Amino acid sequence: MPTQTFIESEPLLAERRALCRVVGELAAQGWCQGTGGNFSVTLDQGPLRLLITRSGVHKRHLAPEGLMVIGPAGRPVEGETGRPSAEALLHAEIVAATGAGSVLHVHSVPNTLLGEHFAAPGGFVLRGYEMLKGLEGITTHETEVFVPVLRNSQDMTALAAEVAGLLVEQPGLHGFLLAGHGLYAWGASLDQAHRHVEIFEFLFECAARRTPFEPFTGL
Amino acid sequence: MPTQTFIESEPLLAERRALCRVVGELAAQGWCQGTGGNFSVTLDQGPLRLLITRSGVHKRHLAPEGLMVIGPAGRPVEGETGRPSAEALLHAEIVAATGAGSVLHVHSVPNTLLGEHFAAPGGFVLRGYEMLKGLEGITTHETEVFVPVLRNSQDMTALAAEVAGLLVEQPGLHGFLLAGHGLYAWGASLDQAHRHVEIFEFLFECAARRTPFEPFTGL
Amino acid sequence: MPTQTFIESEPLLAERRALCRVVGELAAQGWCQGTGGNFSVTLDQGPLRLLITRSGVHKRHLAPEGLMVIGPAGRPVEGETGRPSAEALLHAEIVAATGAGSVLHVHSVPNTLLGEHFAAPGGFVLRGYEMLKGLEGITTHETEVFVPVLRNSQDMTALAAEVAGLLVEQPGLHGFLLAGHGLYAWGASLDQAHRHVEIFEFLFECAARRTPFEPFTGL
Amino acid sequence: MPTQTFIESEPLLAERRALCRVVGELAAQGWCQGTGGNFSVTLDQGPLRLLITRSGVHKRHLAPEGLMVIGPAGRPVEGETGRPSAEALLHAEIVAATGAGSVLHVHSVPNTLLGEHFAAPGGFVLRGYEMLKGLEGITTHETEVFVPVLRNSQDMTALAAEVAGLLVEQPGLHGFLLAGHGLYAWGASLDQAHRHVEIFEFLFECAARRTPFEPFTGL
Numbered sequence: 001m002p003t004q005t006f007i008e009s010e011p012l013l014a015e016r017r018a019l020c021r022v023v024g025e026l027a028a029q030g031w032c033q034g035t036g037g038n039f040s041v042t043l044d045q046g047p048l049r050l051l052i053t054r055s056g057v058h059k060r061h062l063a064p065e066g067l068m069v070i071g072p073a074g075r076p077v078e079g080e081t082g083r084p085s086a087e088a089l090l091h092a093e094i095v096a097a098t099g100a101g102s103v104l105h106v107h108s109v110p111n112t113l114l115g116e117h118f119a120a121p122g123g124f125v126l127r128g129y130e131m132l133k134g135l136e137g138i139t140t141h142e143t144e145v146f147v148p149v150l151r152n153s154q155d156m157t158a159l160a161a162e163v164a165g166l167l168v169e170q171p172g173l174h175g176f177l178l179a180g181h182g183l184y185a186w187g188a189s190l191d192q193a194h195r196h197v198e199i200f201e202f203l204f205e206c207a208a209r210r211t212p213f214e215p216f217t218g219l
Numbered sequence: 220m221p222t223q224t225f226i227e228s229e230p231l232l233a234e235r236r237a238l239c240r241v242v243g244e245l246a247a248q249g250w251c252q253g254t255g256g257n258f259s260v261t262l263d264q265g266p267l268r269l270l271i272t273r274s275g276v277h278k279r280h281l282a283p284e285g286l287m288v289i290g291p292a293g294r295p296v297e298g299e300t301g302r303p304s305a306e307a308l309l310h311a312e313i314v315a316a317t318g319a320g321s322v323l324h325v326h327s328v329p330n331t332l333l334g335e336h337f338a339a340p341g342g343f344v345l346r347g348y349e350m351l352k353g354l355e356g357i358t359t360h361e362t363e364v365f366v367p368v369l370r371n372s373q374d375m376t377a378l379a380a381e382v383a384g385l386l387v388e389q390p391g392l393h394g395f396l397l398a399g400h401g402l403y404a405w406g407a408s409l410d411q412a413h414r415h416v417e418i419f420e421f422l423f424e425c426a427a428r429r430t431p432f433e434p435f436t437g438l
Numbered sequence: 439m440p441t442q443t444f445i446e447s448e449p450l451l452a453e454r455r456a457l458c459r460v461v462g463e464l465a466a467q468g469w470c471q472g473t474g475g476n477f478s479v480t481l482d483q484g485p486l487r488l489l490i491t492r493s494g495v496h497k498r499h500l501a502p503e504g505l506m507v508i509g510p511a512g513r514p515v516e517g518e519t520g521r522p523s524a525e526a527l528l529h530a531e532i533v534a535a536t537g538a539g540s541v542l543h544v545h546s547v548p549n550t551l552l553g554e555h556f557a558a559p560g561g562f563v564l565r566g567y568e569m570l571k572g573l574e575g576i577t578t579h580e581t582e583v584f585v586p587v588l589r590n591s592q593d594m595t596a597l598a599a600e601v602a603g604l605l606v607e608q609p610g611l612h613g614f615l616l617a618g619h620g621l622y623a624w625g626a627s628l629d630q631a632h633r634h635v636e637i638f639e640f641l642f643e644c645a646a647r648r649t650p651f652e653p654f655t656g657l
Numbered sequence: 658m659p660t661q662t663f664i665e666s667e668p669l670l671a672e673r674r675a676l677c678r679v680v681g682e683l684a685a686q687g688w689c690q691g692t693g694g695n696f697s698v699t700l701d702q703g704p705l706r707l708l709i710t711r712s713g714v715h716k717r718h719l720a721p722e723g724l725m726v727i728g729p730a731g732r733p734v735e736g737e738t739g740r741p742s743a744e745a746l747l748h749a750e751i752v753a754a755t756g757a758g759s760v761l762h763v764h765s766v767p768n769t770l771l772g773e774h775f776a777a778p779g780g781f782v783l784r785g786y787e788m789l790k791g792l793e794g795i796t797t798h799e800t801e802v803f804v805p806v807l808r809n810s811q812d813m814t815a816l817a818a819e820v821a822g823l824l825v826e827q828p829g830l831h832g833f834l835l836a837g838h839g840l841y842a843w844g845a846s847l848d849q850a851h852r853h854v855e856i857f858e859f860l861f862e863c864a865a866r867r868t869p870f871e872p873f874t875g876l
């Protein structure tokens with residue numbers, strides 16, 4: 001089946017619009033500044049097919065044509081033109097490992113600062129907050145959610161391998177941070193992934209307001 | 220009278236739309252992240268009938284069908300499908316105790332942090348601010364408003380009993396916090412309850428900016 | 439000339455719409471929470487006639503009918519129904535003393551906190567910021583702008599007298615704070631008053647981020 | 658060719674609309690309070706022709722007629738009425754030195770505070786953040802971006818000369834700060850300049866949250 005048919009079919013247009021709507025809401029909260037962030041929904045688990053944001057598009061006004069279809073290893077499927085987000089490979093890795101229906105990656109000031117601050121210990125624990133219940137499977141505030149922080153890297157292959165390792169070790173995750181970079185969060189559906197991003201970001205702001213960050217010297 | 224008739228009547232549609240409009244404004248301020256928050260207007264005081272948000276609906280785009288009618292003890296009335304908010308019982312309790320025309324429950328970063336910080340003493344006092352006059356019955360800034368903080372719990376029956384006790388002890392309240400969870404505020408009308416939420420949140424941000432929160436260690 | 443004619447004339451409708459637009463923009467920035475704030479444009483300097491917001495109306499969706507006409511001493515003109523803002527007298531006093539074309543009063547978190555913090559010394563100095571040039575008559579950042587802080591009071595007659603005294607002593611003012619209450623700012627026109635509010639609030643946030651506020655203990 | 662023709666031609670209308678859209682988005686983020694900020698796109702590099710915001714116009718609702726065409730030294734071209742932004746000369750200087758397709762100047766609380774704080778050392782270094790890759794030509798977070806801070810001045814000729822000197826010494830810049838004043842950022846295109854502003858402001862907020870600013874005493 002040629003990609004062409006796939007793209008023009010009604011269901012895919014609906015997926016495109018749904019993703020654009022969610023990304024627009026994330027961008028409106030300041031989490032996609034300067035064309036930042038990348039976002040996908042899963043079309044097929046096997047062989048893997050993801051609808052994902054193209055590189056360099058500003059997310060505040062994302063339109064259906066700002067999305068493209070990629071396959072395994074984050075490579076564009078046959079018939080697709082243009083370049084996917086540089087981090088398409090991470091999306092593919094996360095979907096392969098978790099079966100996620102959507103992966104959302106945002107940059108916020110709190111997630112950038114917390115990732116930087118907690119890079120050395122490799123993560124931090126959130127506990128005691130009711131909003132933790134917004135993460136799928138959590139039914140009480142009396143819980144501890146570990147947010148892993150991976151060192152940032154421009155070597156996507158190495159980073160994807162590290163992510164794959166993390167997801168094997170900690171199978172129940174809904175998200176992780178890249179240090180000084182941002183949040184990857186996912187869910188069984190686009191709505192669930194969206195909810196997870198908002199929950200994490202809310203809790204990150206709570207944590208960031210209480211965190212004694214290392215003073216910025218400008219040197 | 221079957222619920223069906225009730226739901227399709229003009230007055231109830233107006234109530235649904237009014238509640239959706241208010242909830243949309245609250246959500247736009249970041250107080251309902253990740254499907255958080257729940258909201259009701261009182262249709263009848265006795266027997267109790269509340270129009271309340273369904274569980275799991277995102278509040279940013281709440282539509283009339285995202286609401287349902289519950290009766291005493293927060294149970295759906297006959298003919299209603301779906302699940303009300305988990306905390307419907309608290310709404311019913313508050314309306315029963317205070318005669319409130321509307322109960323609004325929001326999660327904000329300041330209300331989460333202040334609730335957590337002041338859980339041990341069981342509350343905190345706001346004083347000296349002009350905006351306190353936005354709370355019904357207060358006519359001068361030279362006043363003290365105590366904001367009770369109850370320990371959070373997943374046992375809604377126990378929590379509802381605790382809330383009932385609080386409302387007997389302190390009958391003049393317009394709201395309280397659940398520690399690390401959020402604000403419950405109410406008023407004689409939907410507009411008054413809305414005003415109370417905005418007043419509390421404004422004052423919470425004032426207080427939070429001055430509060431020496433316990434440093435977040437991530438451990 | 440009966441007020442009726444005045445109200446229905448085209449020019450006044452234009453003034454109403456202009457004021458509603460400005461107030462809507464101020465409210466969208468969070469400066470009129472909980473029906474807070476009051477706002478006027480001057481229709482006539484003598485005898486004084488102001489178009490001013492009615493009491494208790496939420497400013498986020500202010501409509502032309504949410505405004506009314508008052509005369510000297512802040513009293514409704516003949517034919518007007520309803521109650522003006524409690525602080526209408528202050529508007530009248532400011533217009534009488536300065537010839538302002540518009541007076542705008544907003545509550546923001548920084549203006550509330552700075553007013554509270556600097557109540558004892560009676561004000562604070564802003565200096566060195568380019569944005570000071572947004573205040574009429576200031577042409578360089580190398581200037582000092584004193585922001586007076588008056589003690590808050592519910593006695594509007596006493597407060598109006600204090601404001602009148604202040605405006606005689608410091609004739610070049612564009613605004614002042616009431617401690618723990620908010621900002622009064624004005625200008626020769628509605629647009630200038632609007633600009634002054636935005637300039638003050640920008641500079642207040644700059645100052646507030648640097649101010650060592652007294653810790654909030656909740657006691 | 659008379660300016661008149663130029664202004665009414667379709668391409669220039671498109672440029673006006675594009676610039677209005679970008680400025681509106683910047684203003685919506687609070688970076689153009691009180692008519693602050695000025696913005697240009699380059700129509701011709703030689704002889705220099707810039708489309709630039711008129712002085713005193715609020716940027717939140719910028720319309721095509723709020724723009725005008727200037728030539729070398731920031732002077733209005735023949736046929737143009739009105740006054741360009743006071744800082745038009747700086748725009749002209751930056752375009753002449755860098756070949757920028759657009760220059761955007763915004764005031765934000767973090768850029769004002771950081772400029773003030775780092776005026777003495779003459780700038781500060783941003784490092785380690787993924788978002789640095791949003792600046793053209795940067796391909797890794799493992800980099801250092803120096804943000805120069807020039808002393809603010811009302812002498813535009815002197816300031817323009819200083820800017821010209823800076824751009825010769827540090828040819829790879831995408832922006833600089835004026836102390837206590839704001840950010841100048843530019844790019845090869847309007848979209849790139851827009852992206853650079855958002856990237857800088859994001860990183861400024863990250864830095865500002867970690868900066869131990871000198872306490873504000875109000876004296």
